[in-house]
Amino acid sequence: ESAMVSGVAYDKDQARITLVEVFDEPGVAAMIFEPISRANIVVDMIVQNPSREGKTDMTFTVPKGNTEETLKILKRIKSDIGASGILHDADVAKVSVIGVGMRNHSGVAAIAFSALKNENINIMIISTSEIKISCLIEEKYTELAVRTLHEAFGLDK
């Protein structure tokens, strides 16, 4: 399993924005990202879980410097998308485990998540793709997380 992982990356220039309990109807996601795209704000992670009782949270990350501008845009559309709140947190960083052919995430995920647990680092957001497992954690733990993930996958030899 760990042979599949080729590196660990991090990005401290992320701020997390969460739209709380938006309507789960076609068009809501477009209403959120169209004005953000028009403002040329670079969005990195977008994470949405299935809704319960017709509402769901939508979370995404932007560069820390774009937080205020993004919040201004979202306040204008808040009632259209039915959001009960807009939360944000700039004390975050993204750490990612990278590997080619990671089709089976569960093995790599289990190693990565328990490495973070061993250092008592809480995972706020998880998002995966074929080549990467990304976690948003508290920014102060970035270096510790990168070191412990390197060790967990034997990359520090």
Next chain:
Amino acid sequence: ESAMVSGVAYDKDQARITLVEVFDEPGVAAMIFEPISRANIVVDMIVQNPSREGKTDMTFTVPKGNTEETLKILKRIKSDIGASGILHDADVAKVSVIGVGMRNHSGVAAIAFSALKNENINIMIISTSEIKISCLIEEKYTELAVRTLHEAFGLDK
């Protein structure tokens, strides 16, 4: 923006599993994926949003044929992770928009999400990486979603 997109992919062999309101404490994610990895179940998407009041939903996808086995594993750990419920849905498919250098997701996301809205296709889950924006939708809309995404990014020429 659309020049960045090189293709659209889909995978109908996905079933969605959601653990409702797990404890948001270090170690919970490891407790979920360690037994799943030991059972050699291939996990594709893993999606988790930040918690509210110390609890959050954790969603992931497995091949449709592994749904029962996965649910059996989760029932054994349900109380350890504090889950108030375990939901699953096999009537789903993953559609993804693929492009290199997609660092700025908001533009591509805005086009993809409005293409799905125009066909009244609801997005259940969203997960992104540098090269891909993936959405889980109802399985019956797979071909319609792929066609409309092709058109939206001018890939059908």
